Amino acid sequence: MHCLWIMQKTVILKVKPFVEEAITDLYCKTLPGKCFKIADLGCSSGPNTLYLISEIIEAIGSKCQKLGHGPPSFQVFLNDLPGNDFNTIFKSIPSFIENLKKNKGDEFIGPCFIAGMPGSFFGRLFPPETLNFVHSSYSLHFLSKVPLGIENNKANIYIAPMSPPSVPKAYLAQFESDFTIFLSSRSEEITSGGRMVITMIGKRNSDPFSEDCWDFWELLAQSFRDMVSQVRYLIKISSTKKYISSTLGSSLYWTLFIK
Incomplete structure (x- = not known):
């Protein structure tokens, strides 16, 4: 800011x-x-x-x-x-x-x-x-x-x-x-x-795809894409841990993990 x-x-x-x-x-x-x-x-x-x-x-x-x-x-x-x-x-x-x-x-x-x-x-x-x-x-x-x-x-x-x-x-x-x-x-x-x-x-020219149009926003978009990919990875890991936790008969760990 x-x-x-x-x-x-x-x-x-x-x-x-x-x-x-x-x-x-x-x-x-x-x-x-x-x-x-x-x-x-x-x-x-x-x-x-x-x-x-x-x-x-x-x-x-x-x-x-x-x-x-x-x-x-x-x-x-x-x-x-x-x-x-x-x-x-x-x-x-x-x-x-x-x-x-x-x-x-x-x-x-x-x-x-x-x-x-x-x-x-x-x-x-x-x-x-x-x-x-x-x-x-x-x-x-x-x-x-x-x-x-x-x-x-x-x-x-x-x-x-x-x-x-x-x-x-x-x-x-x-x-x-x-x-x-x-x-x-x-x-x-x-x-x-x-x-x-x-x-x-x-913009410097009339081309809607010129770099000065999208350069800054593309950096921000890439950051969001990276965040989404990390969330997907965490969801995958959490699902695996839920399965392991349930097979061990412990739901407490999974509840804390979700929170």
């Missing part, structure tokens, strides 16, 4: 200039009212959850300072599935806001109100024309459900070199459906002139 956080942080840092450009351009052209509303979709619950929010707030604060304006207030919506650990995020918010003000000062940072918004972003989450800026990092490549028609993708957990041609087509169809719903939902929720920055895993 630690490695995953580092990888996500690296991606966020690479995208940071694009986020700052979108944010400052939005603020200069539309000059939102007293409240600037932001949504981070697929926020998770780790060290990176509030990092980008702080960067956005500081970017707007810097622009306001250059323009001679006071900073706006901020309404931040953190979205993820209901099973996400929102409690951990909420516990970190007071120290997060305190550090922002300590590092930049009250005059640089406007009031910040942070709320959780549990639910799937493959559908509506907010009322019409609510958000000025939407961000999502490393979340949209996860599908809303298992694609239909991959039952014959034996011993694989994703597209693999030995997958039938129908498998990548099924994944593509599901992604197109999910992404269409996502964009349609956000088009209703973002204000006129609003901005959105999305980061997701992509």
